[in-house]
Amino acid sequence: MREFNVVVLGAGGVGKSALTVRFVQDIFLETYDPTIEEEYRRVIEVDSVPTSLEVLDTAGAEQFTGLNEVYIKSGRGFVLVFSLTQEASLREVDNLRQQIYQIKGGDTSIPIVIVGTKLDLVSEREVPRSTIQSLVTKWGLPFYETSAKRNMHVLDVFEDLVRQMVIRYPPDSIKKKKRPLLKTCIIM
Incomplete structure (x- = not known):
């Protein structure tokens, strides 16, 4: 199993x-708890391949953004999230994207998916689809509009992301541990 x-x-x-809890536990968190x-x-x-995902849900609060570097160094795939109801949050996604590329040594083949949340809050939407589409086209990244509440596209x-990671990180060739040569001893 890939991990x-x-x-x-x-x-x-x-x-x-x-988004994370909906994906992992298939429940919706009604209350906001930072x-x-x-x-x-x-x-x-x-694609018929079982994969184990360890999903790290991080803090978005300003006082914890210093931890992002640690998370990015250890991450193999990234879900960059913004709210469709909060245009300013889209700028943060671009900052995070650039930070990932910088920390990963300029490698732009890092698996990333851009996610707009709160699709169900139609009347509160601030970010036009056309704005997002032009950005993700420029960035060359996939984008999904989701609703954790309604379990849409989660x-x-x-x-x-798994498909991207499977391509980006092919299974290592099987490395067999070299066993020391055992000299057989025959007792007669």
Whole structure:
């Protein structure tokens, strides 16, 4: 089974925890409780390949953004989250994207999915689809509009990321441990 660690990043209050908990536990968190750091596990089958995901839900609060570097160094795939109801949160996604590339040594093949949350809050939407589409086209990254509350496109996000990680991180060639030569001793 393939194993990957995924880091969920974004500004505070954009719905990172709601997205993560919906994916891992299939429940919706009604109340907002700022996260410092939560780690979850889920096995997901994508294209008939079982994959174990360790999902790190991070803090969006300003005082914890210093931890992002630690998370980014250890992450193999990233879900960058903003709220469709909060235009300022989209700018934070671009900052995080650039930070990932910088920390990963300029490598732009890092698996990343851009996620707009709160799709169900149609009347509160601030970010036009056309704005997002032009950004993700420029960045060359996949994008999903989701609703954790209504469970819309949540699984799609993580399936896309798994597909990217499978391509980006092929299984290491099987390294067999060299056993010391055993001299056989025959007792007669």
